[in-house]
Amino acid sequence: MATTGFSTNTEFNGCLANLNIPYSQPKSSPTQMFLRLQAPKCLSDDGSIRFSVKPRGFGGRGFGKIGLASSLPERNFCVEAKEGLTYKDAGVDIDAGTELVRRIAKMAPGIGGFGGLFPLGDSYLVAGTDGVGTKLKLAFETRIHDTIGIDLVAMSVNDIVTSGAKPLFFLDYFATSHLDVDLAEKVIKGIVTGCQQSDCALLGGETAEMPGFYADGEYDLSGFAVGIVKKDSVIDGKNIVAGDHLIGLPSSGVHSNGFSLVRRVIERSGLSLKDKLPGGDVTLGEALMAPTVIYVKQVLDIISKGGVKGIAHITGGGFTDNIPRVFPNGLGAVIYKDSWEIPPVFNWIQEAGKIEVVEMRRTFNMGVGMVLVVNQEASQRILNDRHGTNRAYLIGEVADGEGVRFL
Structure with missing residues (x-):
């Protein structure tokens, strides 16, 4: 045969x-x-x-x-027939989401950036909204509710800081079938912590109790952030050129994207969230529930020193879909594959799910949650900064030709 x-x-x-x-x-x-x-x-x-x-x-x-x-x-x-999982197998179609954005952009020009810009005098208000996806399912299973609010804030403020905007305020939406005051307090405590980390105010929010709409003990979250940046200081990627460097800022793990695929991998592997990751003392649940890094203060500090031309928040779509969003037409990225440390949780996900490398790179941040496009002078300054505690990696460069290539 x-x-x-x-x-x-x-x-x-x-x-x-x-x-x-x-x-x-x-x-x-x-x-x-x-x-x-x-x-x-x-x-x-x-x-x-x-x-x-x-x-x-x-x-x-x-x-x-x-x-x-x-x-x-x-x-x-x-x-x-290889049995490797894909994000689409888990029910999430990135291409369909991209197509929807394309159609919306026809009705509302300007849609498609990480944050929406609204002119206000000599400045722009920059707004963003997001949730934490099916990471909530893991919060229910692990009963870790005091950090999910940090994730919520992070997903919005990390988006708006890509324009160089300083977050001003945040609003949240918390919905549940039956209000458990103690649980809700833990969630909102995380939101407060996230706002403190991003130096913005929790201005208000909405708590919705909708009997019979959610399963017992479950809830839904969404958040909204608004920031401000001077028009002559906005980061828009227009002056990016071939030869500029790509600086990667480390993630804490999976952050808040790709959890539909993660949950499918867990189901297939038969492992428990209480099982420890190979070679470590951290359980799988703890590794997956690590809160999203809030990059606001680090990024604004780097921007203040000059040389930053574009910024990409690495969320759903990974490197493949997010980095090209900040480039002018005709330019793409060359990524140095072994230039940063990949957290062990990604190795576990890939091996347990038999997931192709290409799929991993298009679904997860793979250890880099934010990518800055900078000139070479700024690149050296960032990489040689020994005074801060924040790490940064030179992960690639801008090149002629569109798309993302890995070398």
Whole structure:
């Protein structure tokens, strides 16, 4: 039986036409045969799928000889179907989200940045809104509620600081079926802590009690931040050029994106959130619930010293989708793959979920939560700063040609 391999993203939906599979034919034949995969015969114990394959036609000059191809005998092939998970498998379609943004932008030009800019005199008000996604599910399971509020603040203020804006105030929305005052207090305590870390005011919010809408003990969160930046100081990426450096600021772990995929990996692995990560004393639950880093003070300090041209908050979409958002047309990123430390939790996720590297890079921050595009002089200053406690990595550079390449 012949065997052929497919990448993790290969989908077998009934029949795949024009799939190139080697088929016995005379060595003198100048043609390439195309074979049609019929419905799977069975799923074998090793995870491979056995197909009945019938010749469909020939490539090259013999492409039209369907009659000859049909006269050849049917053969069985074993296709190795890898079981690696993807974000889309977990129910999140990044491409669909990108398409929605594209459609909204037609109705409301200016949409699509990390934060929305509103002119006010010689300044811009910069606003952002976000939630914490299905990380909430892990908060319910681990009963860790005092840090999820930090995540909530972080997701909005980290977005607006990419424009160079200083956060002014934050508002929250907390919704639940039945108000548990003690639990809600823990959540809001985290929000207060997040506001303190980003030097902004918790201006107000909304607490909604909606009986029967949420499961017992569960709640939902969203947040809204507004900041301000002078018009002549806004960071917009317009003056980025090839040769500029990419500076990465370390993350604390998964932050608040990709948890739908994380939860699928946990389900598949059969591990408990109470199990310890390999080679450490931290449990899986503790590692995953580490609050999102709030970069506001560090980034504003770096901006104040000059040379910052663009900033990307690495959230859903990872490096692949977020870094290009700050580039002018025609420019892309070259990333140095081994230039920063990847937290162990990402290695566990990749191995336990059998996730392709490309999928990891498009779903998670992989240990870098914020990327600054700076000139080379600023790059050296940031990397040589020994006075602060914040680390920074030179993770790549700007290059001609769009997209993100890893070297």
